[in-house]
Every structure is written in C-alpha cells, then in structure tokens.
Amino acid sequence: MSSTQQALAFGRAIPATRLTRQKWRGGLQGSEFAWAMAFVVPYVAIFLAFVIYPIGYGLWLGSEPALYSELFSDPIYLSTVTNTLLYVGIGVNLKMFLAFLLSGFFMRKRWWVKTVLVIYILPWAIPSLPAFTSIHWMLNGNWGFLNSALYELFNIDGPIWLNDRGLGMTSNIAAYIWKNMPFWTVIFLAGRMAIPQELYEAAEVDGASGLRRFYHVTLPLMANLYLVSTLLSTIWSLGEFNAVFFVTGGGPAMSTEVLATLGIRHAFTMGEPRLGVATVMSALPVLIPIVIILMRRLRKAEVQL
C-alpha cells in the first residue's frame, strides 16, 4: 500500500450509497443538481413523449408476426419493394448529384444568378399537394399541358405518361427530384460558401485551376457533407409518399406503389393500421444500417485534403 493510500485509509470512510449518489449526480451537489434537473427534465419529457413513445407505439403496432405473413402474401408487395429501391436509389442519388453540380453554378457572383436561385427554390417552397397534383394533370396523356404542347409545337402525339410502369416511375422520380432538389442545392451552396477562399487561392498559386481545384479542394471538403446529406435524404425518402401518391397514385394497376403509399393504402383505405405500420416497418432492415452508417459518419470531423 502506498503512503497516499495509507493516508486516505485513515480518513473517515464515505458510505457506498453516498458515493453512488454522487457519481449519479455527475459531481453536482445541492442546488447545482436541482438546477441541472430543472433544465434537463423538460427535454427528457419531450423526448419520451414525442420520440420514444411514438416509436415504441409504432413498433408495438407492427409487432405481430401474422401481419408480415399477410403482407408478404400480398402479390403487390414484391413489386412495391422493387419500386421503393428504384425510387430511393435513383431519386436520391440523381437529386444529390444534380444539386451538388448546381450549387457550384449558384456560387457565381452575377446578379442574375441570385434571381435564378430565388426562382429555382420555388418548387421546394410550394406545398406538395398542389405541386404534385399539377404535375399529375400536366402529364395527362390526352389533354395534359405536356402532350398538348408537343402537339402544338411539333405536331406529335406524346406518350400516355401515367399508363405504363416505366414511364410512371420515371414521372414519380422526376417529380420527386424537381420538388426536393432546391433544398439540397441550398445545403450544398452553404457548404461551398463555408470553404475558405484562401484554400482556392493557395491552390491557384500551386498551379491548380478549374477541375484540379474542384478535385483537390472542393471535393474533399464537401465529401462528408455530401455523404451525410445523401444518407439523411435516403432515410427521409424511404418514407416519402407525396410524389407517388399525387402523381401516379400508385397506378397503373398499382404497379408504381412504394412502401409508403402501400402503407397508407393498407392503413387508411383498407382500415388496417397495423398492416400499414408493418408495411412501412418492413423497410427497417434497409433503414437501420443506413442510420448506423450515418451516425458513424457524423462522428468524423476531420477532412483529408
């Protein structure tokens, strides 16, 4: 036993319960602890009420194994899963890539670029229902704006856009990208604006210009933001139903349904909310790994130039 330990051993022994309590209080004592609790309790209560409870309730609603056997026996389910993967996979990646490119365009310091940016953001600002319903009507194969314009301008009859799975899915994805791309463009624009100008100047001194500056400065500094944004957007888009619901409505013959719209159909048209929850919950095997990857990426703060 060291001399220090011996000296301490002579001191009055602190009861174990008191030690535990002190540890639990994080070293705070008396009014400090009371104040800390006063600040923390409302947040904990809100977290329990609006995060833990809804998630727990959802998990409970979709917890019956019979729901999943019913779901998997639905002949429409498999094509719905495929559609969801296509919708999210193509939609999110194309949207993020285009948003990234456009954010570079909007970095230009011309006055008219700022005006274009304001107009460009409008689709994101418009409520989903009128925006997507307008697209649904625009794509009407017989009397919609698009085909009428094709006929008036080029004297050709356009396709029946919403009458085919491929065209229907393309229309849904295009509508989804059109609506959401402005938001991510602004995010990337903010990311680009945060890059110190000195880095570009230094790169220029080193002889880097154009693509090289983009490759060696912009890309590494934006990579984390791009990846995190893409993961986040994937998580959101797995539950996104507005574009599909209002543009094709899952038609023709339910061939463009995604999990979110099928879940809504099960829950509210069929009146079986548990089956609706199970439908959406069946995306969890894809969703959870994405969330884990996202969390791991968020821990990384360093950028390699």
Next chain:
Amino acid sequence: MKYVSRRSVICASAGLAATSALSRPYIANAQAKTITFWVGQGFVKQEDAALKKTIDDYEKASGNKIDYSIIPFGPLNQKIVSALTSGDVPDLFFQDAPTTILPQAAWGDKLVDMTDVVKTQESKLSDTAKLSASFQNSKTKQRTYYLAPIKQAATPFHIWGDLVEKAGFKMADAPDTWDAFWDFFKPMQKVLREKGMRKLFAQGVSLTTVGPNDGNNLFYHFVIANGGQGVVTPDGKLHADDPKVREAFIRSVDYLTTSYKQGYVPADVLSWSDSDNNNGFHQKLFIMDFDGTISTELAMIDNKKAYYEESVTWGLPNGNDGKPMPGQTGAGGGYIPKGAKNIEVAKDFMKFFMQPQMMNENLKGGLGRWFPAIPALIEEDPFWLDPSDPHRAPYIKIALGPMIPQFNAFNPAWGQVNAEQLWGRAEADVIKNGMTPEQAIDKAFKRAQVIFERFSFD
C-alpha cells in the same frame, strides 16, 4: 407519538392525491352535455350549411352542445382510423360513405350498438339503408346496427346532351339495355372528331386502381347488369365459384377492356384519380360517364347553360337480360366508437337527426346530392322529383327503382377487395399484360378468396 417529518408529510400528501384522483368516479363526463363530433365535408358548400343548421336546431331543442369539426373525406378517414386504433376517440363520427372503415370497425368490435337509435325509425327506412347500417361483429358473432343511417346515393349516367345532338343523335333513341346503352355513344365519337374535337372520347369510364371508389362502383354496376350481384350473399359468403357470377364478372371485364382497346375510352383512365373523371367531364373531353351522385352536375350549377341546357342526367337502363337492373347503394350517417365519453348525447343527436323532417330538411339543404334513407320522404315532398331541376328527378328516380346494398355490407372482406382494387387490376391485366378476361378474373377471384378466408363468419 411518532415524529412526523417533512418528507413523510409530502409522501402522504402525494399518495392521498393520487389515490383520490384514481378512485374518484368520473362524474364530470357522465353529466357532460357537450359532444365532440367529426363529420365529413360536403361536396357543395350548401351541404355544410345544412349540417350546421341541423346542429343548431338540435342544440336549441336539447340544450346540449355539439363541438363539431368538418373534415374533408381523405383526412377524415385517416383521423377515424387513427382514433379507433389509439382509443382516443370523439363521441360521434358522421360519414357519407363509410364503406370500408365502418364494416371493419364493426367486425373488430370497436363500435357502439346503435340498435336503440335505429329502432326509432326502423319501420320507415329503406331495406338497403337497414342492410347498409348493420354489420357482422366477429366477437359477438351477430349482425347488429352500428350506423344511424341518414342518407343514400345512387349512380346515374352523366351525359353532355349537346354533344349527343351535335353528333346527330337524340337521347330519346337511347337503347334500354345496359351494353346497348353504352354502345349508343360509340359512333358519336367519330362524328364529333370529324367536326374538329380531336381528343374527344365516347366514354369516360374509370378503369383505375387509383381512386378509392369510382372504378369499383362502375365495375359493380356492370356486374349487376350482367347478373352477377350474387357474388356475396347476406350470409357473408363469397360465390366466386358460381358459374353465373364468374360469367358476369368476365363479361364486365370484357366489355370495359374491349371498349378501351377500341379507343372509345381515354387511355389515361388506368391512372385516373377520383377527381379526374369529373374534371374530364366538365371540360367536355368525353360524351358521358357513370359516377356516383349528381355531384358532377352540382359542381357546375352556377353555369346555367351547362347545368340547365347542355348536361343530362340519366337513370339506369335494364340489365343485359332485359329486366330492370338494381342500382347499388350504401348509407351514410352517424356511428359511435367504443370509448366515447358521451354516448347518450351522441345517440340523442342521431335520434333527432333521424326524424323524418330533420333528415329531409338537411338533405334538401344539400341540394339533393344525397336522398333520404326514408323513401316515403321522396314521395311526400315535391322537392325530390321537381321537374324544374333537370338532374335531380332522373337521379332520384333510380332510388325509387330496385336497389341492392353494396357488397361490403355483407362482409368486411369486400372492403379489402375494394382497397386492393382487384377489378381495376384485372382490367389492367387484360389491357396491359395480355391476359384474357377469364384469366384475369380467375386471378382476381383467387385473391378475393384468400381475403375472405380472414373474415369467416363460422
């Protein structure tokens, strides 16, 4: 004496408060005179005004208060399903066409028995209203009234009479059997296109899987016209293996898909929403369609020329066997979820609403889009068959003819059949996937049988 500490006083007080709160009888709710009421928004503003008047009249007569929320069709469905699932329910729901939720909720024993309310007017109600208000309960294994029926609707033809005449035809010459009546409009398409209406179609039929109701409603009337109304019987059984039923379904798919393939139907119909047929009709993009209620016409009531001179509402012709074919109808009204706090007041309001005079005044206020669940009112009040309105009388006359309830009144499984859009998918299988009508119907019936197995009455 034992020492009383500050901590023990606080503990005792908290315990006492908790005990009293938990053990106290819920007198306040038992005595309450206010009910919460969720009701569907009307298609025309007059319907909402008529409902508010009914509520005002009840409040004056009873002294009770009704805290009502008027909610559009889609969101109301969602709120009701959510409420029934969570148990946080209002005292009363009121829907125009609760065709899926109501039978499902009754089956799941989530609703209050409304027999005592319905009994007050039972002898006066139409048979279809009574059948559409009572549903099987899987727990009690009995069929009971769960809806206080107020209103019913029929499905008429909506026709642009001016286009018929422009094509050189007269509605007076329209055949009186189902398929022939539909065929009557086909030659007009060619004539009108030659007159410059490049994108005009003869028939605006909803062969869709998108909208929740219109495609199914259209298809079932074809089935009825072909003699297949026995597909579900009041005992809740599906008769998919009945050759007469199967033949009726096949003929229906065959007619509709052939018409589509021949180009008499807009190609977009496979993805039409419930509003697309109304929009298309209003823009004169097709000559006729077949859709529930006279909302199509009432939506253009301010356009006097279109409403009074150009558009025509037409009743049902005979079935393909030459005999009068029944129209299909449901019932709208009020129902009470289990867990409602003021069941007595909610029932009292529905008893008030079901009184013939109240029912009649309310539905007249809504411009006659819905007709009363008490048929005698139609005959007694000249409003319903007033010839000065070109649409109401032909529409109401359907109600005076033979009527049958919607199939989901007999088994909630049919609600799921509707929601899965089996018949719209069968039509698409023929149009898009090269199946024969026989193959498409057999595939659809196979799925229907799987669904019905989950709702066995045995």
